[in-house]
Amino acid sequence: APIKIALDTPADLQQSGTYVWAHTFAEYLKQHGMEAEEYERNALGEEAERLDQVSQGLLEVSMSDAKSAGTLDGTIMGTMMPYFFADIPELDKALGEGGMLARINEGTIPKGVRVMDAVYLGLPSGIHTTSKPVATLADMADLRMRALDEVQIQTFEAWGSKGTIVSWSEVPNALQTGVADGYINPPSIPLVFGHTGFIRHFTDAKMSASVRVALVSEDWYQGLSDEERKTVDEAAAEAHKANRAWLNSQTTILDDLKAAGIEVIELSEEERAKFREASQPLYKQVVMPEGALEAWSKAIGK
Amino acid sequence: MRAIANLMDALSALLNRVALAVAVAAVAVMLGAAGWQVIARYLLSQPPAWTEELARFSMVWGGLMGASCAFRTKVDPTLFPEALVMTGNRGRLLLVVRSLGVLAFVLPTLWFCVFGPGANPARGYIARLAGRQAETMDLPMMVFGIAIPIAFAVILVHVLAELARGFAPAAGGESRR
Amino acid sequence: MIWLVPLAAAAFLGSGLALAYVIGGAAVLTFVASDNTRYLAVLPQKVFSQISVFSLLAMPLFILAGELMNRGGVTKSLIDLSMSLVGRLRGGLGHVNIMTSVFFAGISGSAIADAAALSNTLVPAMKERGYTDAYAGAITAASSIIGPIVPPSIILIFYGSLMQTSVAALFVAGILPGLLLALALFGMNAWYAWKEDHPRVEKADAPRILPSIGAALPALSLPLIIVGGIIFGWMTPTEAAAVAVFAACLAAFFYTGLSWSDISESLSRTAVLTGSIFMILCAVAAFGHLAALERIPQAVAAIVERMGLGPIGFMVAMNVIFILAGMVLDITVALALLVPLLAPVALANGADPVHLGIVICFNLSIGLVSPPLGGCLLIVSSVTGVRYWDLARKVIPFVIAEIAVLAVLVAFPEISIWLPRAMGLWH
Ligand code: NA
Ligand code: NA
Numbered sequence: 001a002p003i004k005i006a007l008d009t010p011a012d013l014q015q016s017g018t019y020v021w022a023h024t025f026a027e028y029l030k031q032h033g034m035e036a037e038e039y040e041r042n043a044l045g046e047e048a049e050r051l052d053q054v055s056q057g058l059l060e061v062s063m064s065d066a067k068s069a070g071t072l073d074g075t076i077m078g079t080m081m082p083y084f085f086a087d088i089p090e091l092d093k094a095l096g097e098g099g100m101l102a103r104i105n106e107g108t109i110p111k112g113v114r115v116m117d118a119v120y121l122g123l124p125s126g127i128h129t130t131s132k133p134v135a136t137l138a139d140m141a142d143l144r145m146r147a148l149d150e151v152q153i154q155t156f157e158a159w160g161s162k163g164t165i166v167s168w169s170e171v172p173n174a175l176q177t178g179v180a181d182g183y184i185n186p187p188s189i190p191l192v193f194g195h196t197g198f199i200r201h202f203t204d205a206k207m208s209a210s211v212r213v214a215l216v217s218e219d220w221y222q223g224l225s226d227e228e229r230k231t232v233d234e235a236a237a238e239a240h241k242a243n244r245a246w247l248n249s250q251t252t253i254l255d256d257l258k259a260a261g262i263e264v265i266e267l268s269e270e271e272r273a274k275f276r277e278a279s280q281p282l283y284k285q286v287v288m289p290e291g292a293l294e295a296w297s298k299a300i301g302k
Numbered sequence: 303m304r305a306i307a308n309l310m311d312a313l314s315a316l317l318n319r320v321a322l323a324v325a326v327a328a329v330a331v332m333l334g335a336a337g338w339q340v341i342a343r344y345l346l347s348q349p350p351a352w353t354e355e356l357a358r359f360s361m362v363w364g365g366l367m368g369a370s371c372a373f374r375t376k377v378d379p380t381l382f383p384e385a386l387v388m389t390g391n392r393g394r395l396l397l398v399v400r401s402l403g404v405l406a407f408v409l410p411t412l413w414f415c416v417f418g419p420g421a422n423p424a425r426g427y428i429a430r431l432a433g434r435q436a437e438t439m440d441l442p443m444m445v446f447g448i449a450i451p452i453a454f455a456v457i458l459v460h461v462l463a464e465l466a467r468g469f470a471p472a473a474g475g476e477s478r479r
Numbered sequence: 480m481i482w483l484v485p486l487a488a489a490a491f492l493g494s495g496l497a498l499a500y501v502i503g504g505a506a507v508l509t510f511v512a513s514d515n516t517r518y519l520a521v522l523p524q525k526v527f528s529q530i531s532v533f534s535l536l537a538m539p540l541f542i543l544a545g546e547l548m549n550r551g552g553v554t555k556s557l558i559d560l561s562m563s564l565v566g567r568l569r570g571g572l573g574h575v576n577i578m579t580s581v582f583f584a585g586i587s588g589s590a591i592a593d594a595a596a597l598s599n600t601l602v603p604a605m606k607e608r609g610y611t612d613a614y615a616g617a618i619t620a621a622s623s624i625i626g627p628i629v630p631p632s633i634i635l636i637f638y639g640s641l642m643q644t645s646v647a648a649l650f651v652a653g654i655l656p657g658l659l660l661a662l663a664l665f666g667m668n669a670w671y672a673w674k675e676d677h678p679r680v681e682k683a684d685a686p687r688i689l690p691s692i693g694a695a696l697p698a699l700s701l702p703l704i705i706v707g708g709i710i711f712g713w714m715t716p717t718e719a720a721a722v723a724v725f726a727a728c729l730a731a732f733f734y735t736g737l738s739w740s741d742i743s744e745s746l747s748r749t750a751v752l753t754g755s756i757f758m759i760l761c762a763v764a765a766f767g768h769l770a771a772l773e774r775i776p777q778a779v780a781a782i783v784e785r786m787g788l789g790p791i792g793f794m795v796a797m798n799v800i801f802i803l804a805g806m807v808l809d810i811t812v813a814l815a816l817l818v819p820l821l822a823p824v825a826l827a828n829g830a831d832p833v834h835l836g837i838v839i840c841f842n843l844s845i846g847l848v849s850p851p852l853g854g855c856l857l858i859v860s861s862v863t864g865v866r867y868w869d870l871a872r873k874v875i876p877f878v879i880a881e882i883a884v885l886a887v888l889v890a891f892p893e894i895s896i897w898l899p900r901a902m903g904l905w906h
Contacts, residue, residue: 040820043771045521045528054522055430056419058517071434111433112425149437153351165351165438169535172636176650219419263540325750326743329539336536336721357717358531361539361753366528368754369499371747372861378497378755379860381867385495399494403487407503407762411522419520427523446531450523 002035003220006044008063008212015192017243017250018063018212021119024242025061025214034228050215055112057219066211067149069115073107074288075100078296081117081283082155082207083276088247090300091209098299107289112181113132114216116236120184120247121210127203128195129182130175133205135265137274146171146180154285155184155207158278172198186210187253196260203265204254205275214239244280307463307470314463317456318374321367328364332357351438359436359446366453373404373462397468404461408454415451491500498857498867499755503762508584509769521768527669529764530757533717538591538700539753540720542862544727545599546745551731553697555604560626560695563686569679570672572605573618577664580622584629584657590847594623594855598862609678613869614671620859620870621877622664624844629657634843638836642822648899649836656888656895663884667877685764697730717884755861759854776804783821790828797821798842802882805846806853813843833899834892839887 005026009016013023026036044050044059047068053059057074070077078084078100085091095101095118104115127145128133134140140161147153147163156163166174173178175198182199183189184207190199214236224232254264267275283293335357342350372378376386385396418425428451431443488505496504510519529741547553561575568574581603583593599618605615627634630650639649671677731737770776783796800821804813818839847855850871860867888894 025640028429037774044768045524049521049528052427052430055518056425057542058520111430147351150351165354167354172639173631176530194639194642194644197648306700322747322750325754326746329543329746329750329753332536333540333543333724336540336717337725340722341717341776345782354533357536358533360537362527362531364539364750365753368525368750368752369758370754371751372755372758373497375751376497377751377861377864378499378758379867380495380497381492382495382867385493396494399490400496400500403491403494403496404500405504405505406507407500407765410507411526412518414520415523447523447527450526 002037003029003042003060004037004039005061006039006050006059006063007041008047008065009041009192011038011040012192013246015122015188017120017122017210017246018214020061020246021214021239022061023115026237028238029231032235033232034231038060041156051113054215054217057217057223059269060217060220061116062215063119064213064215066118066213069104069108069113069215072111072113073104074286075104075107075292075295076115076118076211076213077151077286077288078292079211080151080208081296082279084279084283084296085209085300088124088209091118091211092244094296094299096111100296100299103292103295105122112218114218114221116216117240117243118186118215119212119214119239119243121212122188123210123247123250123253124206125184125186125208125210126205127182127184127207128190128199129201129203130198131200133263133265134182134205134259135200135267136271137278143181146174146183148184150257151182151282151286154282156278158282159275162280171195175199187257188250190262191253191256193258196262199262201263201265202254202257203267205267205272205300207275207279304470307466310459310466314374314460315395315461318371319372321453321456325364325367325371328360328367332360332364335360355436355438362446363449366377366449367456370456370460373457394468397465401461401465404457408461412451412454412458415454434447481509483876484508484512497758498852499758499762501762502759506762506765506769507590509766510850513769513773515772516770518768518772522645522765525764525768526761529760534610536717537589537720537755539749540717540724541596542591542599542752543745543749544723545596546748547724547727547731547737547742549600549603550735550741550745551727551737552734553727553730556691556695557838559686560691563688566740567671567679567682568672570668570677571679572601572608572610573614573668573672573677574665575662576601576605576615576618577622577625577668579768580619580625581629581658581661584627589633590623590626590844590855591858594620594858595756595862597623598859602859602863602865611873612863612865613873614675616859616863616870617873617877618664618668619863619882620848620853620855620874621659621667623859624848624881625660625664627840628653628660628837630654632840634810634814635681635836638839641683642697642818642832642836644832644836648833651899652833652837653840654896655898656841656884659887659894660881660884661839663880664877667880690829695718697733700726700730705833752862756858759857763799777820782825793824793828794830797825798838798885798889801839801842802846802849805843806849806851810843810847810854813846816837831892831896834895837895838885838889841888845878845881845885848874848881850875 005022007019007022009019013017013020022038026038029036044053047065050059050062050064051068051071054062066076066079077079079091101115101118108115129143132139132143137159140159143161145156145161145163146166147156149165153163153165164180166180171183172195175195187202187204190196221229221232257264334351342353385429388396415427417423418429423429428444428448431447434443436443484505487508488501491504507519510516561578565571565574565578576597579597580593583597598616602612602615602619606612620710630649630653630672632653635649635653639645728737779800783793783800788796801813801817804817822835826832847853850856856867856870857876859865860870
């Protein structure tokens with residue numbers, strides 16, 4: 001049977017970094033004699049279901065959110081700490097040379113899930129809002145932002161605003177009814193998900209990398225022949241390269257946003273420093289296993 | 303045989319009462335959580351993060367327990383309700399076919415709740431959920447997922463009780479429904 | 480091996496087995512017969528993820544609100560008011576049923592919630608006034624699909640996110656088609672009322688308008704709060720459903736009041752009905768996973784594309800596919816699987832994305848009320864106790880009328896696009 005690769009975004013090589021990874025991976029396998037098939041977003045189930053299928057060996061590869069892997073082992077939540085990493089190369093270095101991806105896998109592999117790679121969905125996240133533009137930290141004060149999880153709630157509280165948890169499928173409704181005033185996401189998200197009708201402002205806050213993960217079933221991975229496993233590893237390396245190259249080519253995205261009628265706001269250095277300062281207490285609040293925060297700090301040489 | 307049928311029926315009826323009580327409580331919790339979300343939004347100007355998840359998971363408990371009650375009291379929609387009141391050998395044959403249909407769905411679901419790949423209970427659905435946290439509440443997902451095997455096991459008891467009733471020699475009049 | 484499955488399913492059906500278990504049992508047998516036995520391991524998580532859905536919460540809550548309104552006399556006051564307004568027409572309560580659905584559509588985003596709540600309130604009232612229960616159930620089911628077409632609409636939100644289309648434009652685009660659908664149903668009801676001599680309320684029995692408005696005020700304020708709450712962004716539809724429950728309790732105290740046994744009976748009926756509905760959803764989810772694994776929708780799409788139908792032929796074929804999909808698949812599954820496959824082909828054939836969204840929403844909704852397997856029919860049947868086949872037979876003329884409205888909508892895209900364009904939401 002072909003290797004099933006579950007996508008997490010529309011199959012769009014222009015806008016979706018995770019699709020670039022998944023597609024490159026699939027094509028490499030096919031060119032090297034392994035059958036692979038891409039499954040549309042959510043066709044095999046939503047995040048929790050796909051994670052569960054991967055852990056049982058029923059699904060070979062799933063493009064997933066990092067939070068999903070985080071339910072198995074919290075170490076990966078560190079990648080989403082706002083303003084912790086100077087930039088993406090620094091995060092990449094921590095994951096690779098710094099040994100953090102290996103450390104993450106020590107937690108997830110016993111539960112049947114291998115984190116093959118950290119994948120960037122798009123450029124670093126900024127603040128999308130519906131009615132009120134955000135140019136300063138103080139502007140956050142009277143906003144109620146959509147939060148993905150407890151970590152984001154804490155982030156918004158640290159910034160002096162409020163968070164409300166809304167699942168992704170409810171986000172358009174919540175934004176249009178004013179249940180939430182905006183969300184944190186990579187700049188491309190309103191374009192990819194068609195939110196340009198109600199997202200009006202984007203603040204390029206570059207708070208954290210938009211990390212997603214390529215999960216692989218450990219049962220399946222261990223069941224491969226040595227030669228097959230080598231092909232899979234090479235495919236992942238190829239996909240990794242393609243994803244980073246794609247990210248570096250995402251230079252026009254802010255112009256695309258403007259063309260879609262969304263105001264793009266650059267943060268001044270001074271304001272960015274305020275955001276960074278306000279975020280410091282968050283690192284201790286992220287629920288991670290004992291020693292993980294120290295490991296992250298060490299991996300970036302802090 | 304008849305004694306077993308009576309025993310099974312008593313067990314099935316007892317489980318049904320318990321399931322209904324749990325279902326009612328779950329619906330009440332669901333309503334409370336959804337209502338509190340509105341109140342909290344305006345009183346505390348911020349709804350607590352856990353209301354949505356609590357409401358959803360209470361709905362799972364209420365719905366699944368309710369499903370077992372719906373099975374026992376035969377309120378589930380069917381295309382040929384007249385088949386349910388047939389008696390004699392034909393009635394028994396239909397009862398067996400119905401039971402097979404239910405078992406075909408219920409048994410694999412129960413099996414995979416308990417056992418994972420390689421019939422390993424440590425990797426079954428419930429064991430997997432035990433290692434996962436709910437998103438906003440400080441509880442393992444198992445607290446909610448366990449509703450599935452419980453509800454399906456209750457349905458299994460209802461099926462067995464029905465079979466026992468159908469095949470017990472009807473000494474003293476009609477078997478109870 | 481696979482040919483055994485339809486035989487087994489037929490045997491299950493004929494034995495009087497509840498549909499949920501017919502579907503679930505047949506799904507499991509299909510997994511086994513198609514050599515996918517190991518994937519049965521997804522069953523528990525499918526069951527869980529299928530029913531732990533936030534947007535489903537509105538359904539049991541509206542069922543509960545309906546139960547409380549029935550027991551607390553709220554429904555009666557609304558029916559009295561409607562009777563004073565349109566009861567004097569022949570088939571008055573049928574019109575009331577449709578009008579209430581239009582109103583409900585402004586509150587609820589799903590046909591299922593709509594069908595469940597109105598089955599619980601209006602069908603008993605219609606039966607009391609001498610309508611056959613099959614007709615009362617059929618008109619409730621048929622008009623429930625106004626719900627997802629008139630905003631808010633869960634289907635349209637989902638489509639908008641899949642197709643990167645403005646949800647605001649989609650919402651506004653649904654208004655006229657939804658009203659057109661209501662008009663067609665009013666027409667059908669009037670025709671039936673004439674043909675089958677449905678009751679009209681005698682002048683002496685019809686409540687006077689002003690007093691009945693006064694009596695209905697507490698009840699009327701309830702949907703106003705809910706609709707306003709959603710429109711002005713005070714609350715989500717789910718929260719609105721919770722508010723509806725509390726408001727129903729409050730309003731009940733203006734009328735007959737609620738005893739503890741009323742409340743506990745309402746809760747237990749809600750739990751059992753919700754469970755009955757959930758079991759169907761769970762069983763359908765098992766089939767949905769198999770269809771996704773085997774890439775059945777893709778195969779269907781490929782066949783359609785290979786037929787080279789041309790724009791009009793393709794549009795017709797797509798309508799048929801989506802109606803069929805609405806009949807057998809869960810709506811979210813149908814959307815997730817089919818929209819990314821078929822919509823690009825439709826757009827390449829010159830379709831407008833907003834118009835396409837309304838058409839697809841319309842299609843899937845019709846699938847919900849079409850025999851052999853319509854979700855809303857099942858809901859109405861389980862809530863009212865009307866036999867499924869009686870309902871299915873009675874609903875067919877309404878489905879034909881709905882398909883006719885759909886055809887008009889397909890032929891004249893302006894019906895959907897004009898309003899959002901006039902409001903500057905679409906170009
Ligand atoms: Na609606
Ligand atoms: Na109606």
